[in-house]
Amino acid sequence: MTTLLVRHAEILVTMDDRRREIPDGGLFIRHGFIEYIGPTAELPDTADEIIELKGHIIFPGLINTHHHFYQTLTRAVPAAQDANLFNWLKTLYPIWARMQPDDIRISTQTALSELALSGCTTASDHLYLFPNGSRLDDEILAAREVGVRLHASRGSMSLGVSKGGLPPDSVVEDEDQILKDSQRLIETYHDPNPGSMTQVVLAPCSPFSVTGELMRQSAVLAREYGVHLHTHLAETQDEEVFCEQKFGYRPVAYMEILNWMGPDVWFAHSVYVNQAEMRKYGEAACGVAHCPSSNMRLASGIAPIQDMLRWGVRVGLGVDGSASNDGSHMLGEVRQAMLISRLIAGLQGASLSDKVAPPLMTARQALELGTRGGAAVLGRKDLGSLEAGKCADFFAIRLDRLSYAGALHDPVAAIVFCAPGNVDYTVVGGRFVVKGGHMVTLDEASLVEQHNRCAHRLLAGS
Numbered sequence: 001m002t003t004l005l006v007r008h009a010e011i012l013v014t015m016d017d018r019r020r021e022i023p024d025g026g027l028f029i030r031h032g033f034i035e036y037i038g039p040t041a042e043l044p045d046t047a048d049e050i051i052e053l054k055g056h057i058i059f060p061g062l063i064n065t066h067h068h069f070y071q072t073l074t075r076a077v078p079a080a081q082d083a084n085l086f087n088w089l090k091t092l093y094p095i096w097a098r099m100q101p102d103d104i105r106i107s108t109q110t111a112l113s114e115l116a117l118s119g120c121t122t123a124s125d126h127l128y129l130f131p132n133g134s135r136l137d138d139e140i141l142a143a144r145e146v147g148v149r150l151h152a153s154r155g156s157m158s159l160g161v162s163k164g165g166l167p168p169d170s171v172v173e174d175e176d177q178i179l180k181d182s183q184r185l186i187e188t189y190h191d192p193n194p195g196s197m198t199q200v201v202l203a204p205c206s207p208f209s210v211t212g213e214l215m216r217q218s219a220v221l222a223r224e225y226g227v228h229l230h231t232h233l234a235e236t237q238d239e240e241v242f243c244e245q246k247f248g249y250r251p252v253a254y255m256e257i258l259n260w261m262g263p264d265v266w267f268a269h270s271v272y273v274n275q276a277e278m279r280k281y282g283e284a285a286c287g288v289a290h291c292p293s294s295n296m297r298l299a300s301g302i303a304p305i306q307d308m309l310r311w312g313v314r315v316g317l318g319v320d321g322s323a324s325n326d327g328s329h330m331l332g333e334v335r336q337a338m339l340i341s342r343l344i345a346g347l348q349g350a351s352l353s354d355k356v357a358p359p360l361m362t363a364r365q366a367l368e369l370g371t372r373g374g375a376a377v378l379g380r381k382d383l384g385s386l387e388a389g390k391c392a393d394f395f396a397i398r399l400d401r402l403s404y405a406g407a408l409h410d411p412v413a414a415i416v417f418c419a420p421g422n423v424d425y426t427v428v429g430g431r432f433v434v435k436g437g438h439m440v441t442l443d444e445a446s447l448v449e450q451h452n453r454c455a456h457r458l459l460a461g462s
Contacts, residue, residue: 004029004392004430005047007040008054010399013412015060015371015385019364021412025058029392032195032429037386053396056424057411059367060386061121061393062330063374066230066268066289066318069111069125069139070096070104073455074323085236085298085324089166092323095458097131097171103454104138110451112146113442114328115319116433117422119395122374122383123148124289124318126230126268128155128205129171135181140189140198147433147441149196149393151378152189153203153230154182156218158210164246166208175214179221186225194382195391195429203230207251208242215258228264228379234277235269236300252277261286266377268318269294270308271301278304282312287377290369292336293327294320302340305369306361316374330370332420338366363416395434396425 005028012025014037026043028036036043071092074080080091104127115123127139136154143150159165160172182202190200202222204210215231222229234240234251243251252273255261261280266287273281281288290305308315317333319325341361348358375384382391399411403421407414426434433441 001048001430002031003047003049005043005045005050006053006058007043007050008052009056009058009396010054011411012037012058012386013060013367014387015368016387027058027386027392027394029430032392032431034386034388034390034392037388051425053425055400056396056398057415058386058394058396059119059415060371060384061395061426061428062119062334062370063316063378063380063383064115064120064123064318064330065266065287065316065374065377066291066320067111067123067125067328068127068321068323070099070107070127071321071323072107072110072114072328072451073099073103073458075326077323077459080323083298084238085300086166086238088298088324093168093171096129097168098458098461099129099134100132101134101138103458104134105142106447106450106454108139108142109146109442109447111322111328112143112148113439113444113447115330116146116148116426116439117437118329118331118420119397119423119426120330121148121393121395121426121428121433122151122378122380124151124153124201124230124378126153126155126203126205128157128203128209129167130173131171136185144197145441147428147431149198149383149428151199151201151228152185153201154185155203155205156210156214157205158214159208165210172209175211175217178214179217182218182221183225186227190225190227192226197429199227201228201230206232206239207247207254208239212247212254212258215260219259222264228266229260230266230268231260233267233270234272235295236298237272240272250277252280256280264379266314266316268320269300269303271295271303273304275307278308278311278313281308285314287314287316289318289377290315290337291318291320291325291333292340293333294324296336296340297324297326302344304344305337305341306344306358314373314376315369316377317370329420331415331423334366334370335416335420337361337369338363338416341366363413366416367412392430393428395423395427397423
């Protein structure tokens with residue numbers, strides 16, 4: 001199929017620079033890119049395929065900036081249900097050490113299918129342990145079958161418990177091998193061109209699981225090849241204490257001395273950052289993946305997102321690991337981001353003598369974090385909004401659902417304020433990944449069966 005015509009949407013939300021919301025809107029798509037956008041009456045009237053979306057609302061595809069696909073295999077593990085981050089990790093590391101290449105493949109497809117069904121068209125995944133012959137290749141090849149864009153982060157852990165790190169020695173790697181494999185993956189899979197389906201990111205896991213030297217060398221290698229850098233940072237107070245005791249710096253200052261600041265860097269979480277550190281993020285054009293559900297699940301805290309935005313920090317959303325969120329629903333994460341931001345505003349406002357609370361994050365601002373914000377964090381100028389010349393990535397939802405009854409005074413806001421459900425259509429590069437509320441590219445029932453079998457084997461220890 002060369003051309004696709006989408007027409008008669010109730011509202012088409014562009015998220016372009018003018019933030020247009022077009023009634024009776026549509027798109028004309030050629031070779032995966034938007035050629036025309038506007039009212040249906042102004043679009044061409046023929047195409048290889050035509051889809052009528054009367055009664056639907058269309059949004060730019062959501063962009064997930066932080067995830068761990070493999071963790072779908074260890075959701076709601078009893079021993080890890082009520083633990084904070086460090087204890088949660090110590091509980092799950094031995095289970096994850098049993099993973100095999102097929103586990104990576106199946107969990108990738110499970111997570112990406114969940115994401116696609118929630119309106120996500122681009123996902124960044126952080127895979128940082130490779131037991132029993134597993135490779136990042138297993139994830140990349142599995143993602144191609146799903147049809148969602150992937151920023152595959154070659155994560156790593158090299159600082160085992162015997163050297164003062166957190167992970168057990170059984171799941172760490174040799175640093176020379178990490179760098180060699182990182183170079184191989186970039187040369188094999190990274191596509192920097194507009195419309196790219198696969199990009200490679202270098203992503204040492206965290207300050208408590210790799211050495212400073214690996215961080216430095218990863219930055220050198222990434223900049224040599226023009227790829228992005230990613231890591232967890234300032235997620236918990238435990239991490240802050242660890243960095244100060246082991247390195248003599250707070251987490252953000254530690255990144256500065258390792259040359260990990262710049263527009264090619266984004267950090268997951270950044271819950272424990274002060275105003276001076278947020279200013280440094282903004283000045284360096286660093287990005288942040290805000291993961292509200294995971295931060296609540298692990299009792300890590302609440303990232304000061306509104307303050308970051310005021311300092312000019314690029315902020316996107318991430319569902320984070322499906323064992324610290326236990327789901328991969330991007331539209332749900334948009335809603336959580338709005339609600340948790342409002343909670344902070346309420347707590348701050350309650351202490352003011354004049355009882356004037358800070359401004360509340362709106363539904364449209366939250367949607368912007370999940371679209372334009374995510375594209376900026378990942379460095380994707382071809383994504384994040386619906387406008388001519390950009391990738392034809394979007395999702396559509398029927399408005400005649402029970403969950404939206406009584407909320408159609410403002411359908412755009414209703415998508416965020418009301419209980420999140422699965423979408424009806426998800427399109428990536430002009431190709432349907434979800435149609436009629438079901439995956440087009442994979443058999444969902446078979447995937448669930450395979451995935452549960454793998455999860456049972458991991459937890460059984462076989």
